[in-house]
Amino acid sequence: MSVHLASDRFGKSGVRLATVERDGDRHVFSDLDIDVRLEGDFEAVHTRGDNSPVLTTDTMRGTCYALARHYGARSPATLGSRIAERLLEACPAASHARVDLARLPWERLAVDGAPHTHTFRPGPGGRQLTTIRQPRGQAPTVSAGADGVRVLKTTGSAFDSYIKDEYTTLPETRDRIMATTVAASWGYVDPLVADHAAPEHERLLDEVPATFCARFATHDESESVQHTLYEMGEAALAAHDELTWISFRMPNEHHILADLEPYGLDNPNHVFVVTDRPYGVIEGTIARDGPSAARAEPA
């Protein structure tokens, strides 16, 4: 029998790194959860126990902290690009570096009605995601996303006219609660992030979720999660020319009308049972038509 290493990858996950930057009294707090990965020619590591090509994952961790001292963590795209470059430089056997940076949302605590200079609390909205992919000898590309973006609407959502078979018991409704925790990712028309593109990317990390959440709210003609997902994608692509595609994963967090009939009570969309499991999952990618779409590459 003979076998071979068909693929491999290694790196560090869960590098939790925060920075404080000071604009006078006003502090900026950045809080990241970083994953790094290398791919390349590491066959000897696996087959012969030869560690000479290995950059240890502990060194990857140290690299993140050291480069955060040099470049700060305010711009995940800038820090991520520097980390990717450095890992390829330090590890000749690697052909590709990937860095995923999740920024945790913090907002200034309001004290006496004013945002505090140096006290923070978790912000609403989810984590902002930046992915840097760097093939050796080529420019890095950036893609982006958000996860943990939870939204709920108490009306403006229907679900009916679907297939009924012998295993269908779900009642049709023209008025229900729709709730989800959006995970989104998107690609840029021009995926090369030079350092001067980072500010634009950072702006979109704020703006894109705001756009699709607003569309979630205003889409009161919703016939299904799918229907709203598509509207959210269309709204994001319409509002942000920089995007060429956007993908969503939207669990349907069911709020089931409580069955109060056995108690002799009606329930006109008043009381709901909130459930965890099972849950529906709706996924979809919306892409711009035309030549730029050719570059669309939902991961």
Place this chain on the structure above:
Amino acid sequence: MSVHLASDRFGKSGVRLATVERDGDRHVFSDLDIDVRLEGDFEAVHTRGDNSPVLTTDTMRGTCYALARHYGARSPATLGSRIAERLLEACPAASHARVDLARLPWERLAVDGAPHTHTFRPGPGGRQLTTIRQPRGQAPTVSAGADGVRVLKTTGSAFDSYIKDEYTTLPETRDRIMATTVAASWGYVDPLVADHAAPEHERLLDEVPATFCARFATHDESESVQHTLYEMGEAALAAHDELTWISFRMPNEHHILADLEPYGLDNPNHVFVVTDRPYGVIEGTIARDGPSAARAEPA
């Protein structure tokens, strides 16, 4: 050998219940996680397998949903009191009912700068807690609290001048990050919640955490988590005459200055390692002096 049942308690946990109430177009969404417990004379259930005194936990669950239809979930104190009363009525063997209601924070999504009428996202701040304790034949008492209230300050916190022994390696500092996720509970001077007291209680569920978080922010002379905890308690009792005591559990969520010296780099409070475990835990109860303190009863 002979043994006996020294104590017992039973109930339902994790009753997830939401309600939608409509003020015209403006919807009010309430989202609760409810636990109920009964205590009393249930010895025959345990020792003889006699279920005749048992109100099933499934019926307790149903009672929560049914009473939410009657009374709504907008006021946890009102709903909780009705549930406690009903459980004692339905279960003659029970001598005490307890209902814990955690309200999940939701806020209106802002769309085009205005709070939306029927779309919500998780609010900042933690869960608001209401506990109803109802002994049979007596008025119910209410106590309150909050959990998951996360705050972080990037300066205004010191820690030094502590005991040094042979196992002490922690460096002293006059400037560090202090972060915690507060769990608080408090008791009222007049603990009887008649229905007319519920609005006051609801108001304090919002105001007390705002008060102690503001003091967390402004207490820039902090010498320790203990020092700030006490200030937070004092501020809450000073601002809210209704409270007779307040307890805090404050984990010290360590942000450790990254050691960049091995890399030949300085680190003037710039880059931090965020850690989960182990974590310090600081607990304390602050009580008002004088006669009202006699009624203080931290759970």
Place this chain on the structure above:
Amino acid sequence: MSVHLASDRFGKSGVRLATVERDGDRHVFSDLDIDVRLEGDFEAVHTRGDNSPVLTTDTMRGTCYALARHYGARSPATLGSRIAERLLEACPAASHARVDLARLPWERLAVDGAPHTHTFRPGPGGRQLTTIRQPRGQAPTVSAGADGVRVLKTTGSAFDSYIKDEYTTLPETRDRIMATTVAASWGYVDPLVADHAAPEHERLLDEVPATFCARFATHDESESVQHTLYEMGEAALAAHDELTWISFRMPNEHHILADLEPYGLDNPNHVFVVTDRPYGVIEGTIARDGPSAARAEPA
């Protein structure tokens, strides 16, 4: 207004500590999760920001690792007692020390049918719990327990003849699945753990859960979780003279008979819906009668 510190406590949680001890080729792996707490006269710390009485929680952590080097971690009672003593010695303001040690279950991996000398996998059964309470100047006491002890039986459990009120819809049954994840704690008749008592305590950490799980299995006349809980407690006290009381918290992890009637199918206890929430909670303490019971003190 004047207020005071009514109570306080501080310490470290989540100290994760493992040791390897070598009996020749045969390695013994011990894996602990330790919490430590101190109480005493720390008012100045809170009210004046005076840290001179403070033993830092980082030093507590260091103390655990250092004493594990001296005493090993094979006996949680021995290690915990040494930690408690040392913390009181190092911190004169403290009047009480408490150390909670949870031992994670590991068992030897079987390779070619034989237990391996140095490879382990998680064992069945839950965590073994040891609590040391040490008041200054007195002997330490030990209490014990287990959590995460999951068991399920597919028959031999009934539930009927309970109260029916207007909110009761649960169908009665003479045959159901009963599943729970037991959390247990117990106290010893002679609570002083001299070092020579530690081996007995360690043995009971293994044997007591085995006893109550066996009774869970054999009690096929179960009329309710309460009924079985009592039998489990009685069996533990009958088999182990060293125990004076035992407490259980047993969630009722509902396996609900799937309602297949809408699909035109019967379901003779064949297919079940496994649910997480809500769940019933049954708690009870069984104590030995007579003089020793006077010392019973369920925490």
Place this chain on the structure above:
Amino acid sequence: MSVHLASDRFGKSGVRLATVERDGDRHVFSDLDIDVRLEGDFEAVHTRGDNSPVLTTDTMRGTCYALARHYGARSPATLGSRIAERLLEACPAASHARVDLARLPWERLAVDGAPHTHTFRPGPGGRQLTTIRQPRGQAPTVSAGADGVRVLKTTGSAFDSYIKDEYTTLPETRDRIMATTVAASWGYVDPLVADHAAPEHERLLDEVPATFCARFATHDESESVQHTLYEMGEAALAAHDELTWISFRMPNEHHILADLEPYGLDNPNHVFVVTDRPYGVIEGTIARDGPSAARAEPA
């Protein structure tokens, strides 16, 4: 601007389903967590809110329970194949069905030294995974795996001779603890699962993890996680002709030698700090050489 739906998928996750089958007194308990997904031509659902092609995810859930009544849950491959077929039959717009079934490990509780007929506890080892992929009009394929398979060895693992750069501080070692929680997946040489192949698949769900865990234990010449991962893959392919490839994801769950030097203590591989984060991640796929490898398709 114009956009289009580039891809989509929908289904139900977290369908928790258990069955009891009776061989006389001896009960067989099967416990599954099922995910189902459909793909196909659902564009009108997204773009026009037309639900006529939709099989609701609630119906998918019902289908799982109904088919478990017909086919039992003892064979995940059989049940999963029937579910996949049925979903395609019930939903004409779907071109592909996928069913993922995770079997939770339960073992018989030993009572008086004998395996009990109807009482179970969680078994060691992780979840057994079966994936059915069914394109319309073609035979279903099955792939397999395991997750949550935790193993730890206290010696027989080295890590040295790696790259040292300016960010490297990790000390080299010839003797360390190696711990991981394996997630594995594998493909079959002949991926068509006719019903008669299901027993073979079920057997391999038990045997393949046993094989690679044994190799983890015996590979005492380990120079790295990568090195051992490859050996585990090679052993699995050598022992089980049915497999054409096997993939592993193995986090390096670091047990760091406690630094006791500041306390004046040595630490000859005795006391370790157990850490959660960050953690190394090592991934690799081992494939059989030759023509069968052409069919290798790590997901």
